[in-house]
Amino acid sequence: MWFVLYGPGVWTDNISNRDLSDTTVDAGLPSEVNGQSAELLSAFHGLDALPRVSNVICRGSKGNTGMPVVFSTEIDISTMQAGDFRITTRSGATGTMHCASVLPATDPGELRTVLLIGQLGPADSDPPVRVDIIGHLHSIDGTIDFRGASVPVIPLEDGPSITLAEVVDDWTQVGTLGPRRVRGSLCPTKGIVQAVRVTWEGGVTLEDGTEPGEAERDLYTITVTTADGTRRDIKPAALANLGDGDNNHMLCMDTSDMPVSVSFPASVLTDPNGDLNPATRADVSPLR
Template identity: 35%
Template sequence: MKKIFLILTLSTAVLNAKSQDTLVSAFFGLDNGLPSLLCNQLGSQLDGMPVNFKFPLDALSLSETDFEVLDSLGNIHTPICAFLAPANENGENRTVLLLGEFGAAVTNPPVEVRVVGDLFTTDTLSGESACSEIINLNGVTTTNIIPLDDGPSLFFAQRIDGNLNECNSGTQTIQVAWNGGITPYISGDNESDLFQYYIGYSDSSGVLIPHVPISIADINDNDNFHQLCFSTSDEIVKVSMMTNTVEDPNQDPNLYSEIDISFCTPLTSIDDIVEEKKRLINVVDFLGRQSKGLKNQALFYIYDDGTVEKRIVIE
């Protein structure tokens, strides 16, 4: 009997991950301020460091061994554990919380975070205005480390629609993300009061028109994401936050912060990208296990330029 083998390339990311600004920042949020029980260990208090990405991450590919933290004395630290929680709802998954020992704030603070394992991004969901590509982040680094005594700032914003939208009123919803966990800074404020300090801006022939949200959603869940509910039909293109309105877990208040809304500008054609010669370095299944390939099984082909190809061989 004659057999026909068909290889389907379902999605191909041909962008070199090392050339992207996918790893936005790391925030030295707490110095020996978290219990080691969070990592299912007994012992001393741990440092906490949120690491922030432009694209959402594949939770199944995440491991603490995917990261290294370099301190100012040249010591390399591997986190004890790593979580997407608490910012792990649909439409989030852009912040990894690293726990471990990463140096001391005064004598040897962290100065660089490196991705050293096969950590993958994933596609955005329906209802997100931002784009994403499926890429392997192995080799990506950042020296944008926010010191312990600095306050939080905005690092990401997008428009949210459909099932991701948690606003009960308004005509458009903007999701914003901070580079560290936040709570209200002003005495007497609850998280539901924070909407009044945000300002959204629409663009009218180059002039930014301010709009104050009518309410705020996605609150009281101990993460770094908010959803801002606007009544205007004018498209919001930027969001800002007034100074001294939120604080991080170290009780450092924010400075004035602003961020542009991310809108998807997809590639017009896969042929528009000139792909350099690349070398296959690994083939893994959906769980990240090495595989020689089985019929009717989805496999990920990993190349040395950061490219990942998802293939299915059908008999």
């Protein structure tokens, strides 16, 4: 499921916003710097009618459309307002935003997925087709502005694909945020030398709603390059970042060979709408 309940002590400041105006001051930031562009990687029509548990994310969310949007970098959530997003439907109408939230993807390195909630266009009559950033929404390091970024919406009936794979700079800390623990499981400390974070277009589980396990770990394939330039395919030694209900998996690796790409076969994982994933592959982004 995309939605999880958070207990006491979990980080909750500024992670959901219902302000329909852009209150971020224009800092004159560019849309690209040092090779990093301000882009939207995907917008996924995840659910037409959110369940009651979505009220935990934003009051009054039940029954609204849910649409995870993935950014090219982590964002500065203090610059995120619901009004930063404009959703256009097939007829050319504009959807009505209710809330924007980074829940439940709040582990370190995950603040690039925003769940858009609102009356964004029903799939059966006038589905959403495009998301535009119309407000000043900044990257987490304050170097780029996502205003002007745009991406087509993946239809409701489509299953989720991998939209990003990246080497994690400190995989031993994934699953913690300062002194506050969140629910993503960690890579084992013994025998693991690096990790790749895989970000799906939306939250994924097995068809029965449970988390992936050993069988699904073995279905991931990581193509790596050895020191002599040879390429080979390996399996992750462990699968982590589970149990927190978000759209990220951590592929824990027991080799220092450079990861090049990640792939996963079709019809294994489902989104909250029950749609199975297609066969999917993504190049691995190196550390910046």
